[in-house]
Amino acid sequence: MTPLENELTALKAELASMWILVQSQLNKAKEAMVQYDKDLAREVLIKEKRVNSFELKIDRDCENIFALHCPVAIDLRFLLAALKINTNLERIGDIAAGIALYVVESSVNFDVAALEKTSLIRMYDEAINILMDTRTAFEKEDTVLARSIFKRDDVLDAINDNSPNIIAEIIKADINSLPEALYILSIIRKLERVGDQAKNIAEEIIFYIEAKILKHHESGNMQTPKEGE
């Protein structure tokens, strides 16, 4: 392997490690929410620093590779994608920490019936699965799997769209559930953003493997216009 190939292989492994950490953060934040486990939630908040460190390290590594190896073609696209995936993963890490913070701040356990009614658990599981599948798509360079993320993000969007009415019903039925209901709504909003970040990541995977630009196209299968068009 050339020195550049070695660097890119190491960078890919590093991104995969960050991915695993972020997935774990999201899982633990869910467990903390369901079990009302403030200790676990605090652990997520502490480990958020590791996610941030990963982001800085990967940014620096990308910068060094750009400066020292002048990558082109697929190597250049991989590096550009790695930078953006890095940012998206860090944001998902922030979201996990945000959910953990709600658990720490909340004075009462989240009501199982409310979680059920809003489909929050189903949404959470799907968000975690989507994130896992983006990692598999990245590691195996599987653009079919990456493309499947776009449809699955629609499930999260649908749950998010329905949530205001359901939350309103929960509050109407018991005004004392207001703080808890608002936490649930906020978590749903955050999970919807996890879906968006995963979608961005899937677009970057397709960009680096196929050189196709999908972002800002609703249909998800068009390229951006060429210069001057």
Add this chain to the structure above:
Amino acid sequence: MENTIVKAENYNSYFGDNHVVKDVNISINKNEVIAVMGPSGCGKTTFLRGINRMHELIPGATSKGKILLDGENVYDMNAIYVRYKIGMVFQRPNPFPNLSIYENVVAGYMLNGLKVSKADKDVIVERSLTSAALWKEVKDSLHKKGTFLSGGQQQRLCIARAIAMQPELILFDEPTSALDPISTSSVEALFHELKANYTLIIVTHNMQQAARVSDRTAFFYMGELVEFDDTKQMFTNPHDQRTQNYITGRFS
């Protein structure tokens, strides 16, 4: 195409039985900067030397096919006239060691026996050295030997010598490979300026240089023209796997 200045049609070059350039078809437009790259021995320099008929100067070297300059096959033209219309700059700066800077610039006229008045020569020298971004540096020492100049200045003097003949096309064979980074940078900047008046074809081993200076890039491999495309396209998403392997350093 009306804008085409040089076009190769099924062009082949040989050294004896060795077939080094194979059926090349390429069309180059006026005022374009074309980079030609490929591994050593791929035929890029041989192709370049076929354009101005320098290839045939080597014993046993032959060629087949057409090189059209403004629609006319250079192999049907007088070879000296072809080289008059197509300038060439080589890897190592090669000013004539016994001639002054001034004489070097007008050497093409002197060697071809073309009579030019002193006043016209003065104009040609100033214009050519200005175009080669060298005038300001040498205007007070025009009668010193060209070899007193630095490597980068000598190469720009050779470019001025090529420009002096007012060619339609200038060929560069690895023009900066013997220069330091600062001199390389000044020659590269010059390419951008020359583009306004000339068409440039540059053979280079330096891929970053090809990316920096050219509008379109041709990739040669084992005598074949594998890919010829916009430089941006070539360096971001080449179509041919062999091109990708070469520019990403995965060539075996």
